[in-house]
Amino acid sequence: MATTFFSRWKTGLERTRKVAFGRLSQLFGATKITEDIWDELEAILIQADLGVNITQQVIATLHKRVFDEGLTQPADLQKALQEELLQLLEPAPHLDFSHEHPAVILLVGVNGSGKTTTAAKLAALFTSQKKSVILAAADTFRAAAVDQLQVWGERLKVPVIAGQPNADPGAVAYDAVQAAIARKADYLLVDTAGRLHTRTNLMEELKKVYRVIGKALPGAPHATWLVLDATTGQNALNQARSFKEAVNVTGIILTKLDSSAHGGMAFAIQNELHLPILYAGLGEKPDDLQVFDRQAFVENIFEPR
Known part of the structure; x- marks a missing residue:
């Protein structure tokens, strides 16, 4: 092991x-x-x-x-x-959502950061822990994202709540929260549309999704995780700042570390934003999403002596 x-x-x-x-x-x-x-x-x-x-x-x-x-x-x-x-790196915090039924986790990030795949990998991780999971396809403007999530849902035997193409993402999120409550799910993972952090109107829409989730279930979302593509290097810092200001980001998931030569930006993210890195994507398979381990990270960016 x-x-x-x-x-x-x-x-x-x-x-x-x-x-x-x-x-x-x-x-x-x-x-x-x-x-x-x-x-x-x-x-x-x-x-x-x-x-x-x-x-x-x-x-x-x-x-x-x-x-x-x-x-x-x-x-x-x-x-x-x-x-x-x-x-420079904080230990990944122990995540305890045992008091939340369901625990609602909102996934945000820019286009192409890997949110949809990450949502599926998290679903696989949580189901392996014998938890019940529902996925919400709130990326309603990209049909491929909904299809991709539904394929993952079938593969993982996890329900996916989706709306019609171009439906209001807030309405999809609201319906998903209601479904998660009714089905007594342990987790609801809400996948949102990728948006450039510089587009004010899209960030306002994301804030609306955040507020709607809170109306559907007071106190939710219980976590907002920003999915960052490790291949983007220092630009990821600018993205992180904007999302943190918009929707109270509580943690980072660093994807595509296996494809990146920019792993050093993990230090900059944590040092400047004071946000914990929760998970790291080390490959394409579901179990390649690993809880971030600072010791393993630091040891393995150095060639062995």
Whole structure:
């Protein structure tokens, strides 16, 4: 089990490890810590999408540790770097929805971020935990999204609540909440239309869906999870800020990590937005959606020494 878990993270982070952090192995293979190492390390971290502010913060902390702890070997500097990166990430919080019946989770994000597939993967995860799940196809403007969710629903034996093409997404969400209450479901996962965070009218529509869910069930949605495509790098930060302002985002799901060389943006997301990363997509299979493990993430973006 542990081997499978470790190998999933190792395989899923291969592109980030080789492209973004690959030069670190050569850098830390030097015989001693020199000024050149600092310049190169700064460039690598910025190019790995940590962002300038976090990179400078990490470099400053490492400088202090080298001085305070008397570090002279690059291998010691690598260990210190891993420790500092680990501190930038919060442990994934324990999610407890046992007091909510149903627990309503709203999934939001831009076009192409992988919301619909993620909704299905979450449904697979929750049903594997012996929980009953209903999916709501509130992406009413993209027929393919509704069809895709219904195919997943059939495959997972999970009911899907959908409206007519171009139906009001708020009405679909309302009906789905009513259905989840009536069927005593444990979870309702609401898939919404992808929208550019810069389009004010679409963000207003998303706020309406959020409000309608609250009218259908006071206190809902109980969580709003922003699905971010890891391949978008630093642009994901701008998306996250806008969605957080619009609908009280409570957590991040980072998709397509296996296709991305921009895994470093995970540090920027958490450091600047203070939102926990809940799950990571490490592949296309349903069980490739993994609870985010900061230790596994940090260890596997470095080439083994």
